[in-house]
Amino acid sequence: MQNEHLVHIDLGQRAYDILVAPDAIDRLGEKLKEMFPSARFGIITDTNVEKEQLPRLKRTLDEAGLEYAITAVPAGESSKSIDMLNRVVEDMLAARLERNDIIIAFGGGVVGDLAGFAASIIRRGMEFVQVPTSLLAQVDSSVGGKTGINSPHGKNLIGAFHQPKFVAADLTALTTLNERQFRAGYAEMAKYGLIDDAEFFFWLEENYREIFEGGPARAKAIAHACRAKARFVTEDEKELGARALLNLGHTFGHALEAATGYSDRLLHGEGVSIGMVLAHKFSAKLGIAPGQDATRVQNHLEAAGLPTNISQIPGDRPSVEELMQHIAQDKKVSRGALTFILTKGIGTAFIEKNVDANEVFAFLKEQEN
Ligand SMILES: NC(=O)c1ccc[n+]([C@@H]2O[C@H](COP(=O)([O-])OP(=O)(O)OC[C@H]3O[C@@H](n4cnc5c(N)ncnc54)[C@H](O)[C@@H]3O)[C@@H](O)[C@H]2O)c1
Ligand SMILES: [Zn+2]
Structure with a gap:
């Protein structure tokens, strides 16, 4: 069927x-x-x-x-x-x-x-x-x-x-399920494309309307996402290695969720949407990923009705200092160096264990302008 x-x-x-x-x-x-x-x-x-x-x-x-x-x-x-x-x-x-x-x-x-x-x-x-x-x-x-x-x-x-x-x-x-919650789930779905499956991301760009409307593309996309998650889980059930790629966008996202008190101001998937755009922009700033990929990711998530930058969060904007504190407390910190999921472009994310906190700080400061 x-x-x-x-x-x-x-x-x-x-x-x-x-x-x-x-x-x-x-x-x-x-x-x-x-x-x-x-x-x-x-x-x-x-x-x-x-x-x-x-x-x-x-x-x-x-x-x-x-x-x-x-x-x-x-x-x-x-x-x-x-x-x-x-x-x-x-x-x-x-x-x-x-x-x-x-x-x-x-x-x-x-x-x-x-x-x-x-x-x-x-x-x-x-x-x-x-x-x-x-x-x-x-x-x-x-x-x-x-x-x-x-x-x-x-x-x-x-x-x-x-x-x-x-x-x-x-x-x-x-x-x-209400539309806002559906969109938040969509961010996690798009994540699988961004991690290591550019083809899926490009397919989503073509088919997201049908996914939102509930046609056969919805079932196909959900099953594809489950298969993607299954791959990471079977390779690395206890997250000792590659499963961590599933955290793409989540270090920034968790910091934003924490700074907004895990409230209705920002759903988890919305934080992930903003976080994935930031991860692509940050990778571009570090010279690892092409800037146009960050723009492409942002354009698609925006088209799907998701927030893609910090200024779209209702209420007071969290300060960079506060975000940095949350980032440092995030579980993906080991011995002072920050671990981030960075990317070489759409579909080529990787785990970087040695990210300099000062670079992250400078990057987030730039985002304020
Ligand atoms: N275990 C994991 O691997 C993993 C991965 C990602 C997220 N999470 C966790 O998942 C949680 C977020 O999940 P979520 O976004 O589903 O949140 P949720 O369970 O709070 O559901 C979102 C809202 O939708 C409502 N809802 C759910 N199904 C509905 C339906 N069919 N009709 C009407 N309303 C419905 C819920 O009552 C709730 O108000 C977070 O706590 C997060 O930490 C866990
Ligand atoms: Zn998540």
């Missing part, structure tokens, strides 16, 4: 499939019954997804005669907290889920990260499946097994690597 793709993540004993399809949720009851014949299920979701999409999930589980408990956390990044982790763990235990039962992470990246981490610790580890309902979760966070929550010391500092047993990326779920 034109709109259906199956992507296999080849991780040996931890291998799993991702189904991308318009009715992936509606088929889940039968699929789960077949995969886990005697299991009960614990659904972890958030309040928005509960309202918009949970009835579909309940219907398919009911039709398959499966038993389940449900817990819904407040929507938003603040649910990736130790308090909310405690709540969902206790809810799952109160529902008498046993070690062989299955957690279902039903929502965007927040729910996926929280529920996946909960699954990794309940009864010393339960299996889970991901049912990502945001574009960002479908193309990025649901694939690869990174799970976790935030600490006052920073984002994603408490967590575990825990791979799901199955991922069901349902295209119909995206119809209730």
